[in-house]
Amino acid sequence: MTREHLLPENDATGKQSVLDRYDLWGQYVYGFLLRALSSPSLAAELTVSVFDAFREAKETGLTDLLARARETAVAALQTANELRLQEATNFDFRMAQRQSSDDGLLLNEKLGKAQSALEPKCKTILEMAYFNGLSQKEIEGALNLPDGSTGTRLRRAVNDLRRVFALN
Amino acid sequence: MDLKAYMTSGMLELYVLGLASEKETREVERLAEEHPELKKEISTIRKALDEYAKLHGVQPPEELREKLEKSLDGPPTQAAVSSRPMVKPAHRPRNKKFQLGWKHLFALAAVLMTIVAIGMAVLAFDYSDRLAVATSTNVELKEDLSKVSAELVEVKKANTNLQEKLGFLASINTRQVRLNATRRAKGATVLIYWNTDQERAFAQWDQLPELPEGMQYRLWAIARRNFEPLSDMQSVSSPAGDIHQIAFVPGASSFVITMEKADGPDYPNLSRMYLQGSLN
Structure with a gap:
């Protein structure tokens, strides 16, 4: 059962309202940024910045929040990531998630199951596109794929996810 | 339009992930307005990705909530200038006049005597030194002559090396590949010179982003x-701007440059891809 019904409807503007959303979704935003940037310090900094900016947002759902987190991560990867690269190099996301909390341990098991349902190559492409913000051309060049094949492979990956989450 | 084919083409996934071109994005948005089933499909793709993102949840550090609270107490953008306290320059009281006394005259005399003593010591040291310098100059000149002879041999070697490289570059079978920089390596240039007949290859690079300590770039062939x-590559530009020989791998079709740890693994970390290009 989700806890979204506890939030005030369509109002993310007040301080308390942003904090309520943080309590509910902070772990997803922080986790996403951590996975994308592999840097706990940068992920923490940007989590605050994503929620801070969220008080002025018109759309206040989790989808919008994750989209904002992704935009922030991609922008950080393009500009500031080298500063934290040393930290990122030795970072193991799955280990960090397992050690974060009991929830983290549970999510880690579920993540492992979801990932095993994805074809390895499609999973790589999804991760490169979703978390690393690479373009079609960059993905195809890196994996030596025919031009224009990213879309179909992403489709396969998303279809696998839809099966996992029973969204068909 | 075959809507089903469009929905299974992967275009909607590219759109949701922000990888579609501007034209494709406009088309998807127009079609979504016209066809509710397309809108629903987009929403389901988003939902699937959201659920996947949620599986990556990690409890943030406890102090982060406090930081957010503090950040929310202030306005989104703070005017730093207005909150900065003004610092007034220090000034002398105007009504106190300066008067020259005996104490000042003694201090002045002591300073002058010290300066004269230092000057005399320097002169004495200088004259005794000059003779020693003249003797050693002769020895240095002889050493220089032998250094120049050795350098001449090096220059001749370098010239032969240069002629060999020139011959390689001028060969009709040498192909030049300019790698495409990803967004994180804007302005970087990497050229690969590939000759399958001679089974030799060279590379030249310039303006790669700065390397953090312990990291290096690695060029891979696929x-x-x-x-x-x-x-x-341990530097952001080829040493001396020259071309450098690299390993040759038969059957290579494309190239990728990633940033890796100095003792990195044998498999590239593609999330740190900086440039890529293809022989075809």
Whole structure:
């Protein structure tokens, strides 16, 4: 059962309202940024910045929040990531998630199951596109794929996810 | 329009992930307005990705909530200038006049005497030194002459090396590949010179982003779907702007440059891809 019904409807503007959303979704935003940037310090900094900016947002759902987190991560990867690269190099996301909390341990098991349902190559492409913000051309060049094949492979990956989450 | 084919083409996934071109994005948005089933499909794709993102949840550090609270107490953008306290310059009281006394005259005399003493010591030291310098100059000149002879031999070697490289570059079978920089390596240039007949290759690079300590760039070839390391680059530009020989791998079809730890693994970290290009 989700806890979204506890939030005030369509109002993310007040301080308390942003904090309520943080309590509910902070772990997803922080986790996403951590996975994308592999840097706990940068992920923490940007989590605050994503929620801070969220008080002025018109759309206040989790989808919008994750989209904002992704935009922030991609922008950080393009500009500031080298500063934290040393930290990122030795970072193991799955280990960090397992050690974060009991929830983290549970999510880690579920993540492992979801990932095993994805074809390895499609999973790589999804991760490169979703978390690393690479373009079609960059993905195809890196994996030596025919031009224009990213879309179909992403489709396969998303279809696998839809099966996992029973969204068909 | 065959809507089903469009929905299964992967275009909607590209759109949701922000990888579609501007034209494609406009088309998807127009079609979504016209066809509710397309809108629903987009929403389901988003939902699937959201659920996947949620599986990556990690409890943030406890102090982060406090930081957010503090950040929310202030306005989104703070005017730093207005909150900065003004610092007034220090000034002398105007009504106190300066008067020259005996104490000042003694201090002045002491300073002058010290300066004269230092000057005399320097002169004495200088004259005794000059003789020693003249003797050693002769020895240095002899050493210089032998150094120049050795350098001449090096220059001749370099010239032969240069002629060999020129011959390689001028060969009709040498292909030049300019790698495409990803967004994180804007302005970087990497050229690969590949000659399958001679089974030799060279590379030249310039303006790669600065390397953090302990990191290096690694150039990989993709040959028969395997990644083969060709060369490690420890500098942001080729030393002396020259071309440098790299490993040759038969059957290479494309190249990738990633940033890796100095003792990195044998497989590239593609999330740190900086440039890529293809022989075809």
